[in-house]
Amino acid sequence: MLATAIIMFREVLEAALIIAIVLGASRGIVGHGRWVAAGVGMGLLGASIVAILAAEISSTFSGNGQAILDAGILLSAVAMLTWHNVWMSAHGRQLAARLSAVGADVQTGRRPLAALLVITLVAVMREGSEAVLFLWAIAAGGGQNVNMVLGGVGGVAAGVLVGFLLYRGLLRIPARHFFSITSWLILLLAAGLAAQAAGFLNQAGLLPALGNTVWNTSHILSQTSLTGQFLHILVGYVARPSGIQLVFYVGTLLTILLLMRSREWRRMTRVRAEEGTPGISD
Numbered sequence: 716m717l718a719t720a721i722i723m724f725r726e727v728l729e730a731a732l733i734i735a736i737v738l739g740a741s742r743g744i745v746g747h748g749r750w751v752a753a754g755v756g757m758g759l760l761g762a763s764i765v766a767i768l769a770a771e772i773s774s775t776f777s778g779n780g781q782a783i784l785d786a787g788i789l790l791s792a793v794a795m796l797t798w799h800n801v802w803m804s805a806h807g808r809q810l811a812a813r814l815s816a817v818g819a820d821v822q823t824g825r826r827p828l829a830a831l832l833v834i835t836l837v838a839v840m841r842e843g844s845e846a847v848l849f850l851w852a853i854a855a856g857g858g859q860n861v862n863m864v865l866g867g868v869g870g871v872a873a874g875v876l877v878g879f880l881l882y883r884g885l886l887r888i889p890a891r892h893f894f895s896i897t898s899w900l901i902l903l904l905a906a907g908l909a910a911q912a913a914g915f916l917n918q919a920g921l922l923p924a925l926g927n928t929v930w931n932t933s934h935i936l937s938q939t940s941l942t943g944q945f946l947h948i949l950v951g952y953v954a955r956p957s958g959i960q961l962v963f964y965v966g967t968l969l970t971i972l973l974l975m976r977s978r979e980w981r982r983m984t985r986v987r988a989e990e991g992t993p994g995i996s997d
Contacts, residue, residue, distance in 0.1 A: 721900050723846060723870025724877075730758075730842040731878020734835055751835050758839025762847060782919040789912035793967060796905040800898050801974045906967040907951015913963035914953075925958025 734751060850867065916922040931954065937943050938954040946952035951964060 719850060719866030720870035720873070721904070722850065723867045724874045726842040726846040727871050727874025728877055730839050731874055734839075735878055754835025755839050757836045758843060761836070761840035762843025782915045783921070786912040786915035786919070789908045789915070793905045793909045793912065796901050796908075797967075797971050797974065800901060800905075800971055801978050902968065902971055903950040905971060906964045907947070909967040910951045910953065910956065910960040910964040913959045914957065917957060917959055922959050925962065927957055928955045929958055929961050931955050 734755065913922060917924050933954040936946075936952075936954065938947055938952065943952060943954065953960060956964075
């Protein structure tokens with residue numbers, strides 16, 4: 716449930732922040748709210764279509780085909796989570812400035828009101844589609860429907876509330892703190908999804924086990940217990956992991972961390988170079 720709540724909170728908060736920035740930057744323009752609302756509605760419609768198509772695709776597979784499909788979904792989610800964390804580590808600070816600039820352009824007439832619709836449409840559809848994929852991946856990894864629904868509703872409500880409070884100026888906590896915490900949680904979630912994908916691929920005979928049981932912690936924390944199921948979905952806990960699952964888990968953690976640090980290092984190097992560039996004197 717917590718994994719679902721984190722995913723939904725993160726995706727909804729990102730969309731809510733984009734909407735809040737656009738609304739704030741275009742404040743005072745007659746009709747700006749209607750264009751933004753239309754963008755939100757169209758984005759939700761697009762995300763719903765993605766969810767329907769995903770369900771139709773899933774129903775056509777069975778047996779090893781289902782295991783391969785589940786592994787593909789999980790790895791796709793891992794790839795998107797990796798890209799998301801890496802991109803945010805380098806460009807998150809620039810996002811608000813870019814969106815505010817678009818709002819200012821609309822205010823001065825340099826861009827049409829339709830630009831507000833396009834921004835919100837793309838933001839809501841992108842975040843909604845990502846949420847669909849991530850929830851599908853959690854379900855493929857053993858998530859229970861009731862817990863996923865409860866976690867999803869809680870995450871959506873929290874994301875909308877925080878976005879609204881930030882927009883109204885009632886919440887002064889910098890958004891980067893939210894994203895820093897959820898980035899680490901998503902990092903662990905991505906590693907867990909990768910390990911589960913390795914298990915499916917091994918089940919389908921496409922990957923070797925590299926040792927069926929590296930360790931057995933069932934006597935300490937059973938994977939079938941409430942806590943074990945909770946940790947399995949949140950961080951990929953497996954009481955009796957195979958070697959290939961361990962390789963995928965550690966490999967994913969290290970890969971994402973290295974990419975994030977590398978991207979951030981390049982960004983800081985570029986900033987220092989720009990700040991240290993001497994001016995041209997006559």
